[in-house]
Amino acid sequence: MRIRRLRSLGLALIVLGAAVLVAPTLGFDSIDAERRVSADAAANPNAQLGLQQAYDGTQIQYVDGIFGDTVVNATVANVTNRVGNPLTVDARVASIDWSGGSDAVLEVSNDGDFSGQLATNGTVPIRLGCSQQVSGTATDATVGITVDGSGDPVSVQGATIAVQNVAFNCDGAGAGDGDPPDDPIPITDPRIDLQVVGQPAATQGFFGANSVVTYDLENTGDDPVAVTGIHIADASAGSRVRRGGDELTIPASSTGNLDQTDGLSIGANAPQYDLDQNATIAGGQTAGVELGQFRAGSYFWQQVDMRGESVTVVLMVEGLNVSGREDPVPVEMTLSVQ
Incomplete structure (x- = not known):
């Protein structure tokens, strides 16, 4: 089963008969309903x-x-649509200020909350x-948190709110580098x-x-x-790569390895991880790459069978001398695993 971790979530909010309200913080005092307009919105409940x-x-x-996962989500803000036309709204985590540093630790988790219509001046949680x-x-x-709204004739871009003391x-996996x-x-x-x-x-x-992919x-x-x-940009099975030892080994002229205590995260928003020891591959040399174990969770019994699956990996490579790109160059490869 493909497991994807998304930091953004499209929230379809249909507004019925709402009046157009323009707060002074939006930078203009009126809207011409005959043409499409866009406004920047600050954190303002009105x-x-x-x-x-x-x-x-x-x-x-x-x-x-x-014996089972503990999952607790929390409401941190409310959003009210006050535009006089339907909007498709996207709410996403834009930044997280904490000691760990990674913005990927939290995500908007409103699955199923926005399947119906939202009445005029109705409010829903984030x-x-x-x-x-x-x-x-x-x-x-x-x-x-940043919220955008797309509609016709009015669109609203860049509404933001900072929620403190969360x-x-x-x-999860290691925070990365x-x-x-x-x-x-x-x-x-x-x-x-x-x-x-x-x-x-x-x-x-x-x-x-x-559960170990080699190529x-x-x-x-x-x-x-x-x-x-x-x-690791994508995998059709598993949510992380973790094992009791090196998750990545590349035996070459100089063997490279990476051992992350909490494993490696998978997904478009997953971090980049620096190798503990860089792998040097000589000109004309072929090096074996071993990446594993792919797991659905933290524990060894949650390993997944990668036969018939696909994995997209980006390796950071120095010495390629690609015009216009600085070292290390990110090189992407999609692996069809047998």
């Missing part, structure tokens, strides 16, 4: 997208327990939950002197599960390259 804090101190939780991507605990986090206890890499280059791009050789395979992990990576250039980091 604005077109009225945002108001509603957090009562409930600790947001996801605890991956032996709830937050653990993303299950990143581990972390906080008692005084400040969470920034408490959470989230199990940076944001997901920007603009990765496909490994099939002719500028990239790397290629996947042969057929990626799933091999046995602990207790016989085929061969060839340096087709003349000069050595160094793999310095990894981002």
Whole structure:
């Protein structure tokens, strides 16, 4: 089963017969209903997208327990649609100020709350939950939430609210060493002197599960390259990569490895992880890559069979000399696992 961790959630809010209200914070005093307009909205309960804090101190939780998971989501704000036309609204976590640093630890979790219509001046909550991507605990986090509304003739962009003193206890993978890499280059791009050789395979992990993905990576250039980091952008099975030892090994001229205590997160918003030891692949050399175990949770019995699944990996690579790109260059490869 594909498990995706999303930090944004489209909230379809249909507003019936609402009057157009324009607060002075929006930067203009009237709206021409004959044409499409867009407004920037600040945190204001009376604005077109009225945002108001509603957090009562409930600790947001996801605890991956032996006998079952503990999941607690919390309402942190309310949103009111005061525009005179229907809006499709998107609410997302924009930032989280806490000691762990990762913005991926929490996500909007309003599944099913917005399936019906919202009457004029009606209000619905914005709830937050653990993303299950990143581990972390906080008692005084400040969470920034951004809400956009798309409609005709009126659209509202950039309504924001900062909810303070948010408490959470989230199990997940390690927090990582940076944001997901920007603009990765496909490994099939002719500028990239790397290629996947042969057929990626799933091999046995602990207790016989085929939870470890292996493949061969060839340096087709003349000069050595160094793999310095990894981002797992997608997987059709599993929510994290974790094992009692190195999650990633690349035996090469200089063997690279990565051992994360809480494992590696999977998903578009998952962080980038720096290798504990960089892997150097000489010109013309083929190196084996081993990534595992893929699991549905923290425990070894939650390993998933990766045979017939797909995995998208971004490796951070130095020494490729790609014009216009600085080292390390993010190189993306999608693996069809047998």
